[in-house]
Amino acid sequence: MEEIEKVRLGVIGVGRIGKVHIENLVNRIPAVEVLEVADVDMDEAGRVAGKYRIPSHSTNHRNIMDRSDIDAIVICSSTDSHAQLIEEGAAAGKAVFCEKPIDLSLERIHKTLAVVKDSGVKLQIGFNRRFDANFSKAQEMVATGKIGQPHVLRITSRDPAPPPKDYILSSGGIFLDMTIHDFDMTRFLLRSEVKEVYARGEVLVDPVFKEADDWDTAVITLSFDNGAVGLIDNSRRAVYGYDQRVEVFGSDGMVTVGNETQDSHTYLDAGGDHSALPQYFFLERYMDSYREEMNAFIDSVRNDTDPPVTGHDGLMAVIIGLAAKKSAHENRPVAIEEILSHS
Amino acid sequence: MEEIEKVRLGVIGVGRIGKVHIENLVNRIPAVEVLEVADVDMDEAGRVAGKYRIPSHSTNHRNIMDRSDIDAIVICSSTDSHAQLIEEGAAAGKAVFCEKPIDLSLERIHKTLAVVKDSGVKLQIGFNRRFDANFSKAQEMVATGKIGQPHVLRITSRDPAPPPKDYILSSGGIFLDMTIHDFDMTRFLLRSEVKEVYARGEVLVDPVFKEADDWDTAVITLSFDNGAVGLIDNSRRAVYGYDQRVEVFGSDGMVTVGNETQDSHTYLDAGGDHSALPQYFFLERYMDSYREEMNAFIDSVRNDTDPPVTGHDGLMAVIIGLAAKKSAHENRPVAIEEILSHS
């Protein structure tokens, strides 16, 4: 076992996704040392530090920023703090991993990315699905020409149950909270930019979405620079669990990624052929992808290479989301150019 | 074996689809006697009559119309003759089965349906896919509430190869020639009318479609009276064969119909897990559905019941197709109401 230079980390935010990253960083990624965690909830910060033998914890993220022995930060706090923390991290010369979205305001994202650019630090955005083995395989097959020229992309993305009302109200709406992952997936799979979006939203699952001036069901048509077209459909509630499917059809073939099931059994009785449901939700379905995205971040820090998901990627997904939102509100196709020219 | 009252038939048009119907009528449906066939090609009419032991054949469809011993006619001639032949059949008091579409002009369809209505004869339109066992099963599951309230409908429909240029030029375009089947399928599956259509067409397969002011690739968003939304995608060329899939997602579940494969073998070698392609094209994939739609027509004649696919169904599919065409030309959502008010 060779001696490795470890990347020393601070983690800001130890909520649900923060814990996922810490678990991976501490137990599954050897080239890492988590030196400190910060969270607005001191007790929770302490519990997590204790469980994972992390030496320091506090409620003040500035401690992390100010430590010269910390190389990189992982931002898992609430969306409205992302831009500020990225900027502080950049100013402190840390490599930054930040959960999506960077911000809900284009203006603010542009400002943050300018700060990052000026500072020269690395920034990786948390589009974890790119690191899922199945979607990676699909991407690789598209990239290596196995399907020829891409013609039609289909994505189905449905949650098992809606989030709480509070979350809905501050989420930025279905297109910026949920479809944003699918928008990033289209760019990842096709390596082509979206030209125009037509989105249609409906409230079919829960009237709370109407209250929030939001939708719980959406279908989106996209056109891409490379000539391809895309269809996405979303629902906030699929009774059978998390539905995450992708398909890219092209001139020479098609690659499809279906759901991963809870187990591989099949049961036949007089009534039919029965098998297991899809994995219940993102923590089950995408657990490995969280580890892989963190591995990729650590690798880019250790080897001084570009992170695989950039600030620009974070920006573009928000732009498409804003176009979709505008399209659904105005019931007309919206060109990406239109959003860009207003930002 | 009880004595059955046979329905006596004349068939007009003995091209590809005409032969399919005659084969089924003569060899697979006992309660039928085909007494005469007509086709513009006298030799072909003769060959078919000989092969199937049909007593009479001619180039003049009026012979069939004028025979008092013929109860019903099956119209398989070219699209531009459909409306005229339906009207003649109605005038002659025959039950009429006619291939889709009734006509490409809404005005003409309205006139034809008025003639049919006044005459009181039965009219069935050839939307054969409704009679496919798989789609019937899906429809039944939706109708009996197995998926709860329908939310999202997805249809993928791709041909293995484009038709010849001549056909393309007179087809009415992808939405009236190809998607028309999918439009009918949405009405069949949801038992709800389309409210609005947004369609996007591309030429990605063959420049000939550009010449024809047509598209070879299309994606369509639909909204329905019952609140559901739908997505359709079409391509004129899938290298792996005929791709015919349907999915209805609702509040309590989802029903999906995948492709039927050429056989059920699976082969594993060091390179992967390989299995058979989908059935090649409609004659392979939908053969049984052609027999079943003809059975249904014969049953409605024998039992004096309403045919399962009506002139109204034929009309509505054309209306949606015209809305889609307008939408793709103008790049905006088009309400069905807008088409109706102009017809």
Next chain:
Amino acid sequence: MEEIEKVRLGVIGVGRIGKVHIENLVNRIPAVEVLEVADVDMDEAGRVAGKYRIPSHSTNHRNIMDRSDIDAIVICSSTDSHAQLIEEGAAAGKAVFCEKPIDLSLERIHKTLAVVKDSGVKLQIGFNRRFDANFSKAQEMVATGKIGQPHVLRITSRDPAPPPKDYILSSGGIFLDMTIHDFDMTRFLLRSEVKEVYARGEVLVDPVFKEADDWDTAVITLSFDNGAVGLIDNSRRAVYGYDQRVEVFGSDGMVTVGNETQDSHTYLDAGGDHSALPQYFFLERYMDSYREEMNAFIDSVRNDTDPPVTGHDGLMAVIIGLAAKKSAHENRPVAIEEILSHS
């Protein structure tokens, strides 16, 4: 349509399987004319002749044998008449298709095959499963070396429900009535002869099998001349329908044939992922194979080529069945040689 020379046929036995063959011969195979049917039940013979417009029918199969305008006979009568009818057909110079088994006595089979050989007529035995598209595909893949050297063959063959008691009592037992198809399948797939059999029978489904000194559940181990080994399992009752699966594993890969389902729908609800059961029984599952075996018989008559399933094939399947029966009775492996040397 070119003029074809039709093969003129007589069919002996118009029970369930006889009707299947007549339906195919009359309606699906152009190069055939069925001139006469015989059955011990005169009314049934008349009904079938009427339905299929067959000119003659009687209770006396000798009529068919004596007609010089009949080229070939199809024997679908009860097992105990097979050998006698084959011999009469051979004496009359007819090409003979006979349902399996030729006889339950090896001695009688040898005598019958000697008569056939001396007469020089063609004899095809009704192992229809060889003509199933799925099993044919598997056989072709084995024959063309896709799996390399065959190592392990697995066959699962289960009926949906046991036959009536009368049938059970005269069936010759599970190995000669049911597994005989699987024994033939092993020879078809591997193109190698069985060397030794170890069979174990149990009565788990219905005590009537015990009364009949028979079994309703069986597992069989086989070894083959080419070094491969095989496993077969049978049951007289699978509540989920007809279970017909085959797998050949070899040095370079594996080919598997799964069940064909009643339709291709999938239904997901909160309780699981549900799909259609296998085809119910042999008439549903193997309908196409009956047509194809008859096509092959007619082709061999028309083109004067060897039939694809010979009297020797019929003999070998019975020999393996007798070995299995002896093995199950004596609970020891039985070499095929041991059966051969006693016959």
Next chain:
Amino acid sequence: MEEIEKVRLGVIGVGRIGKVHIENLVNRIPAVEVLEVADVDMDEAGRVAGKYRIPSHSTNHRNIMDRSDIDAIVICSSTDSHAQLIEEGAAAGKAVFCEKPIDLSLERIHKTLAVVKDSGVKLQIGFNRRFDANFSKAQEMVATGKIGQPHVLRITSRDPAPPPKDYILSSGGIFLDMTIHDFDMTRFLLRSEVKEVYARGEVLVDPVFKEADDWDTAVITLSFDNGAVGLIDNSRRAVYGYDQRVEVFGSDGMVTVGNETQDSHTYLDAGGDHSALPQYFFLERYMDSYREEMNAFIDSVRNDTDPPVTGHDGLMAVIIGLAAKKSAHENRPVAIEEILSHS
């Protein structure tokens, strides 16, 4: 996070499987502290201790036995040391987890189990497959009566490649090294004892197995106390990877567990429908089951409950293996009673 009483462990043997257990114990099971590791290779023991921050390591397992602060031991050394180490652990009052098999000699197993019984310590044997989520699900369905009375059990178990020659020579042969897992699986799934075994071995993969008086391909028939019958087939080399399938067929239904694939993509091109191979080998396929069996062992220590896989289970699998070996050598069915009466 509540304070938990940790189980303090020593691990003997840090080879391939030892490392798997240590990784799980250290990183994935909170209620455990690994205090010491022992291995005949001092350097390797040191490397593993360093990597996992285990305080002590040595070449002398007696250190572990003699420490009063160690509650339990995990034995991952070579098979010939298992019995001795279990006995020493029992004498030292440690709870013992030991990899399969306990020993290749029945006499020695009996002696060891007597020592364990007298000492009153817990002993769990490493049949990890029982803890696989898929097989657990199948077992649960059988146990809860979902398939009714079990009739036929089928297991296919194939390795991707044979072990090295040295391993083969000391492995005890295919039935005690490889099929032993399947024998345990039959007892796990059916909760019924084997009555009789008929096994047939062949050398088809590599002549080295002939040199070792062993086989590389095997098929086994089993009968059980509950009336069911079973079929197992094994191969030392499947070019497509690790093939691990199980099926239990009963009076009311069937449960099947298929392979887990490397990913869930499907690729269709003009040549066919292609998907991913099974997981490559046991470390990929059964990784989670190793964690779960260790969790179960730790739980039984912490809660003072019976371990889920007992010494008796370890004994029975060896007995069935010896019966199979004898059967294959003598080419006759061998009753378990016959082995029992000689031990």
